[in-house]
Amino acid sequence: MTADLAEHAHHLLRAMVTDRFGDFSPSVYETARVVALLPDLAGHADRIAFLLDQQAADGGWGGPDGYGLLPTLSATEALLTEFRRTGAPSIAAAAEHGLQALTTRWGRDLRVALPDTVAVEILVPSLVSALNGHLDALEAEEIVPARSRLPHPEGTHPALLHGMRRLVEDGQALPDKVLHSLEALGPAARGVAFARPGDDGLGCSPAATAAWFGTDGARAHPGVRYLENVQARHGGAVPVAAPLTVFERSWVVSTFADAGLAVDVPGEVLDELAAEIGPHGAPGGAGLPPDADDTATVLYALATQGRPHPLDCLREYHVDGHFCTYPEERTPSVTTNAHVLQALCAHGQSEVAGRVAAWIAAQQHPDGSWTDKWHASPYYATARCFLALAGSGHGAAARARALRWIARTQNPDGSWGRWQGTFEETAYAVQVLVRAGEPWADEAAARGCAFLLSWADAAHPPLWHDKDLYTPGRIVRAEGIAALHLAAARPRVAALLTRLEPAPAERTG
Structure with a gap:
């Protein structure tokens, strides 16, 4: 032996x-962010298929206890984004199942003990706000019936997130450690002047890199090539870092x-x-x-x-x-x-x-x-x-x-x-x-x-x-x-x- x-x-x-990126498992959270943020990137259909394949029987995603909240929010928001782009019934059904899982697992007030994962205090409120925005739009278009909005769970800091967004919108730079979770800033992350993706992407994160491009990724940009390369190991899905x-x-x-x-x-x-x-x-x-x-x-x-x-x-x-x-x-x-x-x-x-x-x-x-x-x-x-x-x-x-x-x-x-x-x-x-x-x-x-x-x-x-x-x-x-x-x-x-x-x-x- x-x-x-x-x-x-x-x-x-x-x-x-010879391994440029390292051997790391694919991430539901991160893959869903790339789906939502950069639909024209090669491998989009494979990423959608990955999310659908990873959905649990109860409609959620991710690990036990509070570990499932962030990936379930991320995947559900990405599928709602995709549904609003395409109108595909299968995507709508999976997104609805995800919404049901959020309240089935954690109740309508999302009572959950959040794990001490990276930037959970701003990533969760960012996705809660995005999901509620989808529900507002879909109800206004009379596509879905009225339903209660998701609250911000205890332990998250929506006010901190709002303040960070305001700083960026005012042209201020944020600390380097924020770059890894840049996608939390929403549209404010697009093209921020204080950082720029390179051959290794931005912030060691596919999601942060995609957020910098928004929905308009220049094909010749090294950051886009990074995103194309980093998905190769998992057939479209991407790792969390x-x-x-x-x-x-x-x-x-x-x-x-x-x-x-x-x-x-x-x-x-x-x-x-x-x-x-x-x-x-x-x-x-x-x-x-x-x-x-x-x-x-x-x-x-x-x-x-x-x-x-x-x-x-x-x-x-x-x-x-x-x-x-x-x-x-x-x-x-x-x-x-x-x-x-x-x-x-x-x-x-x-x-x-x-x-x-x-x-x-x-x-x-x-x-x-x-x-x-x-x-x-x-x-x-x-x-x-x-x-x-x-x-x-x-x-x-x-x-x-x-x-x-x-x-x-x-x-x-x-x-x-x-x-x-x-x-x-x-x-x-x-x-x-x-x-x-x-x-x-x-x-x-x-x-x-x-x-x-x-x-x-x-x-x-x-x-x-x-x-x-x-x-x-x-x-x-x-x-x-x-x-x-x-x-x-x-x-x-x-x-x-x-x-x-x-x-x-x-x-x-």
């Missing part, structure tokens, strides 16, 4: 070298290094990561501002490969005993601080590392888990915090609580998961169990590995936070490789797994 894992790891690393190569490459390299998996990282990958570090750190991808999370992971990845870089670029993110992901962020991130802790330890910064470790331990929930704003699953946050604390030698009590939480939340089939057992979340749990080195945890780790080896679905449920939930395919596969490598290096887990492991003919994943 060890030789196979190494080969899988090398294949994954090689594939990143692209290109995210810095994020993808630094996470994969760091994951393999942290698991002790000896791999030959292509020099091009390391060179490009090093080149992305500026005075304010590194961004996750072209068009995004630098942030502490990606900066710390790039620094750690380079250090593990014998290419250490000074940590000066992290200093501006240090606030009140921890590190913010962005200046003036609304909510701090424990996983950002876990990655910073790894970078600090790799560079011998023990004093600051101790303070960050104490802050991470203080954020732990009473049940032993951690949660974070960059991922829907507590298993991601718990694994990141546990592994960083373990590597630093701090937080023994917090690590013990986390280990017990993971052990008692395993599913009967050996998996772990917030909503259902998944390959990704199981990989995180296995890494914690094996790295803990406790003999009583070995059997649970082996059962988790058996689940990983039997995973038959090539796809992985979206669990990562951007504007919508998404899956970073290579990062998820790297986590599984790391978990199995760690297990194989622990003799008792490997021996237990031999008895649990399915026969080769039974493996389909």
Whole structure:
């Protein structure tokens, strides 16, 4: 198994070298925005088909709980836009089903606990207002009967959105971090003077790029070519963000290094990561501002490969005993601080590392888990915090609580998961169990590995936070490789797994 894992790891690393955008799942939210904003773009019919195919039986879209609200709003608004263009009955029926889902899932007052996803506080009111505008127009034309308008859910900030639009209409520039969600500005986003799409689009976002063009995309413009290229992987649909190569490459390299998996990282990958570090750190991808999370992971990845870089670029993110992901962020991130802790330890910064470790331990929930704003699953946050604390030698009590939480939340089939057992979340749990080195945890780790080896679905449920939930395919596969490598290096887990492991003919994943 060890030789196979190494080969899988090398294949994954090689594939990143020539991939301009990264391996990320298609997004209902983002694809619907392109449908609504740029109908003349090649692949429009395929994007419509994607939205119709992704619609759930209840008429909605997206993940469980509050995670479904934004994609359902986006897809429904896009289909209403398309219906008003074409009058197609099938589009009208799907849009009506989407409107019904909004009140079926969350009630007529849209009572929902909104997840801490990117720009949710302005994206939701932007789409609520657009949907209500469609209903006004359709009722005025007597195409649909009168119905109540959608309210702005609690936790959103329509006044903030209105103020941002007024600033742009008055010719003012907005902070760079807003570019990723430029589509929230509606018509005010079209052709804004303070930004311009290039070969990598605008704001690392197909939707933001489409919003800049409005409904009039110049065919020869590099931003249009970006939109044509970014849809190629998914046959018309687009990811929630692209290109995210810095994020993808630094996470994969760091994951393999942290698991002790000896791999030959292509020099091009390391060179490009090093080149992305500026005075304010590194961004996750072209068009995004630098942030502490990606900066710390790039620094750690380079250090593990014998290419250490000074940590000066992290200093501006240090606030009140921890590190913010962005200046003036609304909510701090424990996983950002876990990655910073790894970078600090790799560079011998023990004093600051101790303070960050104490802050991470203080954020732990009473049940032993951690949660974070960059991922829907507590298993991601718990694994990141546990592994960083373990590597630093701090937080023994917090690590013990986390280990017990993971052990008692395993599913009967050996998996772990917030909503259902998944390959990704199981990989995180296995890494914690094996790295803990406790003999009583070995059997649970082996059962988790058996689940990983039997995973038959090539796809992985979206669990990562951007504007919508998404899956970073290579990062998820790297986590599984790391978990199995760690297990194989622990003799008792490997021996237990031999008895649990399915026969080769039974493996389909």
